[in-house]
Amino acid sequence: MNEFVAFSLTPLLIGCLAAVACALPGNFLVLRRQALIGDAISHVVLPGIVLAFLITGTISTWPMLLGSAGAALLAVAMIEGIRRFGNIEPGAAMGVTFTTLFAAGVLLLEQSDTSGVHLDVEHALFGNLESLIWLDATDWSSLVDPVALAGMPPELGRIAIVTLAMIIGLAIFWRPLAISTFDEGFAGTLGLPVRSIGLGLVIASAIAAVAAFDAVGSIIVIAMFICPPAAARLMTNRLGIQVLWSVVFALTSAIVGYFLAGYGPLWLGSEHAVSAAGMIATVSGVILMIAALAGPARR
């Protein structure tokens, strides 16, 4: 059990928090038919991180967060610009933007000397959830031991703050978000700043993506933006209940996925664990498939 606290507790918590942080804004993205914004953002985070690394020369948190948030904003601006000024449909505008920025990120990464640090494309895609262990923990009592708590992986604190911010933001802006999502015209006549709400949602998604990306890589980010909310959408017609379902699905994916990745291969007789990030996303896909086949509101 003490091993659990040291090796599994923090990655599990980080996985759960990241899943929830992405699933919450994901609900509105799915309803607004902007689900692929999450996909685009998680691709463009790479050049932001690489650029931040090239400028500062270290892998430290704040420059990376700033760099990736900047890249996300740049991507949103590029998509809007191509769509508006080039008169190109949004899907294609998105495709042009995120592939280009991702390619630029890969090229920067390959050209710069990153051999001394842990920064590569695979890491960016798959994350390193398994390595976020808490070596200072001896057993459950470490949770109240300030010395051991100080040794917790910093990703946990960051993702916890972001998740909390998502929950609070959702509670505060619930009504305007819901109204403008379902009936933009009506929201406009009520005097709601429809465009700012839309942009705010995208920025919130970018923050969630960046914080989660830092810990778990971009696959979980994309999967959690879309799969739990999409599955929840097939369960109910009520927005509040849908959001609750999506949180339940996100948590289930994170917990089941983490344990399947860590212990599943052991049951099958292999001694090596498989990618936890990949498994969490896979479980969310299975949940979506079940919901698509049997969800009460699937049509």
Add this chain to the structure above:
Amino acid sequence: MFFEALTFQLGYNATLVTLGALLLGLASGVTGTFLFLRKRALVSDAISHATLPGVALAFIFMTLVGIDGRNLPGLLIGSALSAFLGLLCVQFLTRRTRLSEDAAIGAVLSVFFSIGVVLLTVIQTMSTGRQAGLESFLLGSTAGMLRADAILIAVGGAIVVTLVMVFRRPMTLVAFDPGFAETSGVNLNRVDLIMMALVLGVTVVGLKIVGLILIVALLIIPPVTARFWTDRADWVVLGAGAFGGLAAWVGAAISASAPDVPTGPIIVLVSFAMFAASMLLAPSRGLLSTYLRHRRFQTGVHVRQGLLSLAQGQPIYEPFTLRLLQREGLARADGVPTDDGKARAARAYRDEKRWEIARATPELELAAARYDGLTQIEDVLTTDQIADLDARIGGPEVVA
């Protein structure tokens, strides 16, 4: 070195790779056009990500059976199968549930990709001591490509281009007006299936060169680039093929001549450079020409309104109008018209008056609809008609 690569003088294998890339770019640009015109560009994103589990499973299967797991044809067959499964999932989620296509695409691409990642970690533990090198399918790598592989890619690209040319007509029809296509006897589902099969073909062929994350760019960017230059579907197809082929050719040549430059990203960036240039410079749809057109219109309206004010002896308060009139030598800085200005003002006023009468005349309704405050009435009506109008205006008025 770069020039040698560009002109196919860098050895047999580099030539094959460059040629293969060129054909791939051509095929993907041409195929992507129909996807883009059908407004389903991002379906290709789901297809390309969905290839990963197939590649991994094919590797595992071939290793278990006892052949070399890196056998390219085997890996490509596996990738095609799983990409097809992914496509079916997108179709199922879009048609049988209330989810919109973008959610279906996002779900399929992330889930299939993550299944692939899980399988990759399985492979890492399975073939300990031997690097499977499947990661090269993520971003593409032409280094160490076998001659047979390059030939396979070139032949695959050529087949796709041929098929697109064969099915060009029905696909254009469906892309522009699915409803009309269906009523005129085209089987919508079958054409969509052919289109997706071609996209799948391009994706599979492109896996080795540009990798599964960036193949989408080759399907999307060249058609969007070509769209800036023309409004005709046939020309967009040709243009997209040309832009795609050019980007892949130049990109592959750069990558072959410079070490450490991965092929996929450089092809995408070359492609984007062409896109950006087109968006800026293309005639009629480009940003520059749009701006110039807007500017010309603005100038025309300001000068015309200024002249009308001069003709009626009204002062001009708008500084921009005054500046324009001054620049053309029609008025002085204090707003007093020059002789030239007086003549032009009188002409503009007469034109406006003729339009006014014409718009009040039911017989001239069609011609009068072209009034926009800039068109000269001489461009719309005959001399006889204008003489008729002048007769109804009556005697000349004194211009101040």
